[in-house]
Amino acid sequence: MAAIDRAKIFAAIIGFWLPASLIAAVLPEERADTMYHSYSGGGVTIDGPSILVRKNVGNKLSLSANYYVDMISGASIDVQATASRYSEQRDEFSLGADYLVDKTTMSLNYTNSSESDYQAETVGFGIAQDFFGDLSTLSMRVSFGSDDVMRNGDEDFLEQAEHRRYSIGWSQILTQKLIAELSVETVADEGFLNNPYRSVRYLDPNAGSGFSYQAELYPTTRNSDAVALRAKYRLPYRAAVKSEYRRYADSWGISADNLELRYTHPLEQENVILEGKLRFYKQSGADFYSDLFPYLNATNFRARDKELSDFTSTAIGIGASYLLPDRWSLFDRKNTVNLYWDYVMFDYDNFHDVRVHDGDSAYLPGEEPAYSFNAHVVRLFWSVWF
Amino acid sequence: MAKRALLLLPLFLLLGGCETLMPEPWVKPYERHYLADPIMSFERDPVAAGYMNHVYEAREAARGAEGGSGGGCGCN
Numbered sequence: 001m002a003a004i005d006r007a008k009i010f011a012a013i014i015g016f017w018l019p020a021s022l023i024a025a026v027l028p029e030e031r032a033d034t035m036y037h038s039y040s041g042g043g044v045t046i047d048g049p050s051i052l053v054r055k056n057v058g059n060k061l062s063l064s065a066n067y068y069v070d071m072i073s074g075a076s077i078d079v080q081a082t083a084s085r086y087s088e089q090r091d092e093f094s095l096g097a098d099y100l101v102d103k104t105t106m107s108l109n110y111t112n113s114s115e116s117d118y119q120a121e122t123v124g125f126g127i128a129q130d131f132f133g134d135l136s137t138l139s140m141r142v143s144f145g146s147d148d149v150m151r152n153g154d155e156d157f158l159e160q161a162e163h164r165r166y167s168i169g170w171s172q173i174l175t176q177k178l179i180a181e182l183s184v185e186t187v188a189d190e191g192f193l194n195n196p197y198r199s200v201r202y203l204d205p206n207a208g209s210g211f212s213y214q215a216e217l218y219p220t221t222r223n224s225d226a227v228a229l230r231a232k233y234r235l236p237y238r239a240a241v242k243s244e245y246r247r248y249a250d251s252w253g254i255s256a257d258n259l260e261l262r263y264t265h266p267l268e269q270e271n272v273i274l275e276g277k278l279r280f281y282k283q284s285g286a287d288f289y290s291d292l293f294p295y296l297n298a299t300n301f302r303a304r305d306k307e308l309s310d311f312t313s314t315a316i317g318i319g320a321s322y323l324l325p326d327r328w329s330l331f332d333r334k335n336t337v338n339l340y341w342d343y344v345m346f347d348y349d350n351f352h353d354v355r356v357h358d359g360d361s362a363y364l365p366g367e368e369p370a371y372s373f374n375a376h377v378v379r380l381f382w383s384v385w386f
Numbered sequence: 387m388a389k390r391a392l393l394l395l396p397l398f399l400l401l402g403g404c405e406t407l408m409p410e411p412w413v414k415p416y417e418r419h420y421l422a423d424p425i426m427s428f429e430r431d432p433v434a435a436g437y438m439n440h441v442y443e444a445r446e447a448a449r450g451a452e453g454g455s456g457g458g459c460g461c462n
Contacts, residue, residue: 033433039441052433066433133411169453176417181428185450226450232428234420242428248448256448264425273425283447307447321430340434346445377441379434 025103025130025137027062030055030386041344041375044074048089055386060101064109066094077306077371081354082199082213090115103130107141117196119148122163137171151196159192177234187224194218200304201354202293203365209357210365214296216303218288224250239265253287254308271323275340279315291352292366306371310349317342319379334385342377428453 031054038047048069056062070090096109105128113120124143130136145163167185174180199213206212230244242262249255258281266273286308288301319340329335352368363369413421420426429435439452 028432033431035433035437037437050433050437133413134415135411135413165450167451173413173418173421176413177420179421179426181453183451183453185452187450224448224450226448228451228453230428230453232426234423234426238423238425240423240425246448246451248450250447252447254447256446258446258448266425281442281446281448286447307445313446338431338434342438344445375445377438379437381431381433383431383433 025100025105025128025134027056027060027098027100027105028054028064030062031383032386033381033383035379035381037380038378039375040377042076042346042373043080044072044076046070046072050381060099062098062100064094064096064098066092066096068092068094077353077355077373078198088116090118103134104128117150117152119150121146124165135173137169139167139169139171141165141167141169147191149192149196157196159196161189161191161193163190164188178231180229180231183226183228183230185226187222187226189222191220193220193222194303195305198305200290200293200302201365202296202298204296209361211292211354212296214302216305217301218303219252219301222250222252224248224254238268239263248283252308254283254285256281256283258282271325273321275317275319275321277315277317277342279313279317281313281315283311285309285311285350289350291350304351306348306351309351311347311351312349313344313346315342315344317377330384331386336383338379338381338383340379344375344377345372346375347372 033050033052035050035052036047037050038045040047048071050066050068052064052066054062054064069092072088072090090113092111092113094109094111096107098105098107107124107126107128109124109126111120111122111124113122122143122145124141126139126141128137128139131138143163143165145165147161147163149159149161151157165185165187167183169181169183171179171181194216196215198216200216201211201213203210204212226246226248228244228246230242232240232242234240240263242260242264244258244260244262246258247255248257258279260277260279262275262277264273264275286303288299289303289305289308290299291304291309293299293302317340319338321336321338324335324337326332348371351371352366353371354368356363356368424430443449
């Protein structure tokens, strides 16, 4: 009996000193992350830095700031097919504040994203409440985004778009080793939602290749719903598995499912945490998507964006996080260096590779091979806890 | 339907006030050492998780319900 009591007291002390959000409502960790990120695939490389700093002011307020850059180079299949172009750099600044009162956390955040042809501002407000002996957390978040859409080389082109997001999350400790979370989010978009450069193609007997291009035209509203269920389970030895399933559907006729499995395995002697993951994604495309329309202005709305087509993607990922030994740690604090690599394979069902027409082509319009490509995604970052 | 829901309201208030009918939290604070292990968080590194959501949102039509690290990318 005494042994059990001592074990309980020890566990209670550990619980007190491990301020994970699972224990009770707490402010997020004070830390700084400096990351290099890179996405490379489909003829495009997008890379850049991301710096995220989070610091407490007193014991109730946590402030965060993030600077994020996407630098784009290369030419995607759309650029190669129709010579449209994208901006070369996107800069994003975010500021956030989290305020803790008893078991309630309120958060405010602001994001500004800037490209040569796209400006976006987003404000969000969230609230999270722990209850039921801190086994349950209910969170809600709303955000409003306002975008200016421009077109490089066309001074007169200026359109607007607005985005409203509403999400609810329920996190639940189920057993000593199992936690689950249910998330639901609705997004409502309104305004100019297509890419001002992208074109659709249609059959044109007068063209040498048998087809011509005209500008895309999307509906001016889009409403989507997503529901996700994720769970994390601690294995009998010190390792964890995560599973996540999400179902998505929207008013454009798109539906999608994705499933992710992740395995986390610490090597305690080496101060390393290893991670491996598998992710499967499948979507059915928009009602107004077509790889090849039968004639000019064939439908009210038209898209040939491969992200709105029928496709699947499969990702495998591995990564490692290394806790630096004391002699290398800056500021005498906990420091980690982390490297994660994901390999993503995209296979399009009804987006055809029109680049086969560049030379002498034996393909008839619409009978070109389906497009596919693979991408490497790298995250390399250094983290320090204050 | 709305009237029926209103009639049930006092019942819920009664249940809420009557703690003996509510289940006890079944995982005590001192039993949460496994859950407090950093490997048990859904996303250990917000900067890295947020980036992956940005990649997915830019390449896939689906968006939303990413949990704590979501929120939209403000990009086209």
